[in-house]
Amino acid sequence: ELKVEQNPLFLSMQEGKNYTIYCNYSTTSDRLYWYRQDPGKSLESLFVLLSNGAVKQEGRLMASLDTKARLSTLHITAAVHDLSATYFCAVDISPSGGGADGLTFGKGTHLIIQP
Amino acid sequence: SAVISQKPSRDICQRGTSLTIQCQVDSQVTMMFWYRQQPGQSLTLIATANQGSEATYESGFVIDKFPISRPNLTFSTLTVSNMSPEDSSIYLCSAQGANYGYTFGSGTRLTVV
Numbered sequence: 001e002l003k004v005e006q007n008p009l010f011l012s013m014q015e016g017k018n019y020t021i022y023c024n025y026s027t028t029s030d031r032l033y034w035y036r037q038d039p040g041k042s043l044e045s046l047f048v049l050l051s052n053g054a055v056k057q058e059g060r061l062m063a064s065l066d067t068k069a070r071l072s073t074l075h076i077t078a079a080v081h082d083l084s085a086t087y088f089c090a091v092d093i094s095p096s097g098g099g100a101d102g103l104t105f106g107k108g109t110h111l112i113i114q115p
Numbered sequence: 116s117a118v119i120s121q122k123p124s125r126d127i128c129q130r131g132t133s134l135t136i137q138c139q140v141d142s143q144v145t146m147m148f149w150y151r152q153q154p155g156q157s158l159t160l161i162a163t164a165n166q167g168s169e170a171t172y173e174s175g176f177v178i179d180k181f182p183i184s185r186p187n188l189t190f191s192t193l194t195v196s197n198m199s200p201e202d203s204s205i206y207l208c209s210a211q212g213a214n215y216g217y218t219f220g221s222g223t224r225l226t227v228v
Contacts, residue, residue: 102163
């Protein structure tokens with residue numbers, strides 16, 4: 001059974017600081033997703049990482065994937081209050097080129113960025 | 116990427132009743148997925164719906180409780196049957212679009228009283 005572990009689960013930080021959220025998973029996969037969820041809202045796709053060594057950046061967020069270590073990171077640079085949200089990583093173990101099997105989610109990281 | 120319209124956005128239901136949630140995708144997709152998000156929790160996959168065949172349910176979810184229809188490549192429904200307060204959750208549908216991305220509907224916030 002695939003397990004996806006995120007840490008930390010709660011993070012309170014000050015604006016301007018840097019921090020990293022970690023996502024470990026237990027089964028071979030080369031497809032890893034990061035989502036943002038604001039309170040009462042649905043999921044917003046942040047990054048889709050599709051291969052070992054993939055690195056993607058959008059604004060103050062950067063995500064990377066190491067499939068050999070089964071680890072993905074979401075790095076926040078110079079945090080701002082607007083980044084406060086819950087961040088989920090999710091893993092897809094569908095065979096490449098085959099039908100989709102859906103995603104297995106981590107528990108989420110509740111991030112609060114204080115001015 | 117695919118855009119999914121989900122409704123209702125929220126509902127308050129009496130225990131013992133059923134609620135059907137609808138999702139419409141703006142493009143044809145092979146698979147659609149239904150998730151449950153209990154209060155303050157992560158998302159758990161309920162089932163995968165493939166057009167023209169019965170849905171595939173994850174462990175802990177059964178067809179009698181969560182019947183799913185998938186009549187065509189752009190539409191699916193999830194019914195939450197014989198509801199109890201424990202069914203109070205957010206229910207989300209999802210579809211895989213281009214480039215392996217998964218898009219989510221806006222969610223249905225269900226409260227059972």
